[in-house]
Amino acid sequence: MQTVKMVVTGPFSAGKTQFIRSISEIDVVSTERRISSEPERIKDATTVAMDFGRITVDEDLILYLFGTPGQKRFHFMWEILSEGMLGFVVLIDSARPETFREARRILEVFRGYAPTPYVVAANKQDSPDAWATDDLRIALKISQNIKVLPCVATDKESVKNVLLELLYSILEEMDAEGIE
Ligand SMILES: Nc1nc2c(ncn2[C@@H]2O[C@H](COP(=O)(O)OP(=O)(O)OP(=O)(O)O)[C@@H](O)[C@H]2O)c(=O)[nH]1
Ligand SMILES: [Mg+2]
Numbered sequence: 001m002q003t004v005k006m007v008v009t010g011p012f013s014a015g016k017t018q019f020i021r022s023i024s025e026i027d028v029v030s031t032e033r034r035i036s037s038e039p040e041r042i043k044d045a046t047t048v049a050m051d052f053g054r055i056t057v058d059e060d061l062i063l064y065l066f067g068t069p070g071q072k073r074f075h076f077m078w079e080i081l082s083e084g085m086l087g088f089v090v091l092i093d094s095a096r097p098e099t100f101r102e103a104r105r106i107l108e109v110f111r112g113y114a115p116t117p118y119v120v121a122a123n124k125q126d127s128p129d130a131w132a133t134d135d136l137r138i139a140l141k142i143s144q145n146i147k148v149l150p151c152v153a154t155d156k157e158s159v160k161n162v163l164l165e166l167l168y169s170i171l172e173e174m175d176a177e178g179i180e
Pocket of ligand 1: 010011012013014015016017018019043045046047048068069070071123124125126127151152153154155
């Protein structure tokens with residue numbers, strides 16, 4: 001039996017909690033609190049510590065998903081959550097270019113924690129203002145060997161596709177390193 005820990009990170013309100021809720025087979029353990037401060041009032045609740053979900057791929061493989069908080073004041077959780085991860089997803093709100101710089105920064109921070117595979121998921125592709133993945137790749141300066149995948153976090157199939165792509169990258173890496 002193999003267990004794989006993946007982290008879902010990204011800027012405030014990118015859709016991280018939604019992403020994990022769409023796919024987890026257990027009720028997601030979420031630590032959301034109501035938002036009281038004004039600039040973040042674009043939604044009701046925000047993650048303050050983590051989200052936790054689980055997916056059984058088959059009898060030999062279970063994925064554990066950890067979602068990070070997006071708001072700056074909870075960033076102390078990031079390094080704790082990254083402990084032991086085998087890969088991560090950087091989730092981006094494709095319709096809010098003002099968050100792209102922060103997304104790039106988060107990507108760098110997580111790359112610094114561990115040299116694991118990662119993918120970029122261009123979320124909210126159902127929004128009329130969403131940037132296309134090719135444009136996002138340029139804006140965020142993502143190199144060609146990193147996957148930038150379209151995503152709609154409310155759609156389970158879309159979330160599954162992103163996680164499978166990350167899983168393939170992780171398994172490739174394990175093969176390359178000769179890990180059983
Ligand atoms: N249209 C659309 N809305 C989405 C999508 N994914 C998430 N949302 C909405 O975006 C808002 C933010 O989603 P959350 O899952 O709370 O985002 P988060 O990244 O966990 O936010 P923090 O924990 O506060 O950093 C919610 O209102 C979601 O319903 C999507 O793919 N399309
Ligand atoms: Mg959240």
